[in-house]
Amino acid sequence: MSKQDRxxxxxxxxxxxxxxxxxxxxxxxxxAHLGLSELHLGAAQALxxxxxxAPILVAVG
Numbered sequence: 001m002s003k004q005d006r007x008x009x010x011x012x013x014x015x016x017x018x019x020x021x022x023x024x025x026x027x028x029x030x031x032a033h034l035g036l037s038e039l040h041l042g043a044a045q046a047l048x049x050x051x052x053x054a055p056i057l058v059a060v061g
Contacts, residue, residue: 003047010044013037 001009014037021033 003050007044007047010040010047014040014044 017033017037017040021030021037024030024033
């Protein structure tokens with residue numbers, strides 16, 4: 001799975017968890033879904049930051 005696919009996966013899961021939180025029957029379930037959403041958002045952001053800090057290699061020939 002490419003890095004972009006992993007970012008998209010975590011972003012999609014974050015949105016799904018937000019929707020589950022919105023529809024939750026009780027506050028505890030809603031809070032659990034919000035927590036999962038935050039974890040997925042964090043994972044997506046970490047993957048994006050890894051790109052920003054990656055060294056740029058240029059072939060010299």
